[in-house]
Amino acid sequence: MISVQPVPMNTVMLSDNTDSPDRLSRWPEVFVVPTFSYEVEYTLKEGNCTFEKEGKSLILTRDQKHNILEGMAAEIYKLKAYPSGEQIRKASEALVTKHLCLRERGSKTGYDGWKNSLCFKMGNYRTKLSRAGVKDVAVNAGKRSKSNPEASASRSSIKRPRRGEVNFLPNYPSGENKDILETLRLAMVEEFKKTTAERNMILIHQHMQRTFALRREEIVNSTSPIADLKERWPALFGEAQLYSEFHRITNQNLPFSFFAGLDKYTQQLLQLYKKKRTGIFGEKMANLLRAYAEQVRLMYNVLNIGVSFSICVNILTFVHQDKNDKRSKSSSFGWPTTLLERRLISSLQELQGT
DNA sequence: CGTAGAGCCATATACCGCTA
DNA sequence: TAGCGGTATATGGCTCTACG
Numbered sequence: 001m002i003s004v005q006p007v008p009m010n011t012v013m014l015s016d017n018t019d020s021p022d023r024l025s026r027w028p029e030v031f032v033v034p035t036f037s038y039e040v041e042y043t044l045k046e047g048n049c050t051f052e053k054e055g056k057s058l059i060l061t062r063d064q065k066h067n068i069l070e071g072m073a074a075e076i077y078k079l080k081a082y083p084s085g086e087q088i089r090k091a092s093e094a095l096v097t098k099h100l101c102l103r104e105r106g107s108k109t110g111y112d113g114w115k116n117s118l119c120f121k122m123g124n125y126r127t128k129l130s131r132a133g134v135k136d137v138a139v140n141a142g143k144r145s146k147s148n149p150e151a152s153a154s155r156s157s158i159k160r161p162r163r164g165e166v167n168f169l170p171n172y173p174s175g176e177n178k179d180i181l182e183t184l185r186l187a188m189v190e191e192f193k194k195t196t197a198e199r200n201m202i203l204i205h206q207h208m209q210r211t212f213a214l215r216r217e218e219i220v221n222s223t224s225p226i227a228d229l230k231e232r233w234p235a236l237f238g239e240a241q242l243y244s245e246f247h248r249i250t251n252q253n254l255p256f257s258f259f260a261g262l263d264k265y266t267q268q269l270l271q272l273y274k275k276k277r278t279g280i281f282g283e284k285m286a287n288l289l290r291a292y293a294e295q296v297r298l299m300y301n302v303l304n305i306g307v308s309f310s311i312c313v314n315i316l317t318f319v320h321q322d323k324n325d326k327r328s329k330s331s332s333f334g335w336p337t338t339l340l341e342r343r344l345i346s347s348l349q350e351l352q353g354t
Numbered sequence: 355c356g357t358a359g360a361g362c363c364a365t366a367t368a369c370c371g372c373t374a
Numbered sequence: 375t376a377g378c379g380g381t382a383t384a385t386g387g388c389t390c391t392a393c394g
Contacts, residue, residue, distance in 0.1 A: 054382075064388085066362065082381080120364055 031094035034075040040067045047101030058101035068095075068102075071116055073125040076118070081126065088118050159350065171211045181214040192234040205244070212248050234335050 019139030035041060075092055077081055082139045084104070092111040096103045103110040156336075172181065191199050208215075215233060217332040246254045 069363085117363075121362095123383095124363075127382080 025300075028079075033091075033094050033098045034071045034074070036071045037067050040064050044099045044101060048099060051101040051103075056101075057103060058099075060102075065117075069121040070125075072118055073121045076122060077125060077129070083122065088116050088122070088296045092118055094213055152352045170216060173210060176210065178214065184211050185214065188235055189232070200233045201240075205241070206234050208241055208244065209248075212245075216249075 036044070041059075043058065043064060049266050050056050051058070056095060076088070080087065089111075094112040095114055096111045102114070104113050109115075114141070172178070188211075189203055191204055215236070219229070219230070230237055236245060243254050250278065
């Protein structure tokens with residue numbers, strides 16, 4: 001069972017200071033096609049008119065196609081250095097949806113060719129960026145080949161970007177270098193030698209933000225044991241910073257997404273519990289529901305924002321009713337009725353109704 | 355106008371992690 | 375452990391540009 005200690009929303013959590021690229025959003029539901037060069041935009045505008053009138057697709061010159069692919073690649077790279085096939089498919093679909101004249105007649109979807117071209121383009125684009133020294137792609141480049149047989153094999157001893165790791169290996173923030181960031185790291189280690197009451201948590205949070213690139217570099221490039229990591233980055237193992245770091249890497253709020261995921265299974269959980277309330281299983285379920293309810297209540301109370309309404313209502317009202325049922329049978333469920341609880345249930349039900 | 359060089363797209367191949 | 379899928383890299387072919 002996780003213990004939720006929410007991160008105050010007025011922290012700097014959403015403003016990563018990680019340079020190049022600032023991946024502050026996850027892959028969108030609908031990919032936003034960028035604006036291309038003036039010449040290409042004009043040609044597309046004309047082409048779209050012709051397509052609407054005569055149904056003719058546009059024939060692009062080499063440079064025009066290059067401009068489109070380059071623009072698309074740059075836009076995709078802002079979101080992810082290594083997009084999945086599905087993500088490239090979505091981008092291609094968005095492209096031919098916005099510019100109907102780019103729809104291919106030969107393919108079933110109308111964008112199979114674009115998808116293929118974008119796949120290759122992303123590969124070439126990564127090579128280009130890697131040669132320019134962009135870290136999150138350069139880390140995987142320069143591996144063994146016919147001309148370079150002595151080099152280590154690709155993908156060996158390297159932590160690859162996982163699904164959801166949108167900020168895999170960011171460059172240092174502009175104006176910062178390793179020495180400056182190392183000084184900040186040491187300052188944090190010093191802070192952690194103080195007592196909890198004396199510790200400057202605001203300073204630690206700010207330093208953790210600034211040193212994100214350095215930390216990622218250490219984690220991605222070296223396979224340091226956890227003990228070393230704990231020694232070098234003690235703040236990382238605190239609950240608030242753990243959530244913040246997760247957010248910095250994936251742009252996702254860990255506790256919220258956990259509860260959102262759990263939300264889907266609430267009904268089944270409750271039905272399961274209703275069917276079997278006795279024995280060890282029933283006891284475990286009761287404990288589980290109580291703990292969830294407590295966490296949800298805590299989150300709602302502290303953050304005062306509406307997350308996971310249905311789970312709140314489902315669990316809290318259920319536990320509340322269940323407790324009353326049990327009481328009527330002179331068996332305490334062990335759940336204290338508080339003003340807060342009653343206020344919360346009614347306010348959640350109100351919100352649910354709106 | 356012919357040619358060399360550069361840049362780009364696309365293909366082939368090797369390698370590695372993941373999974374059934 | 376074999377097969378699959380994803381990635382890096384080398385390279386071929388094409389087009390464009392600069393230059394003599």
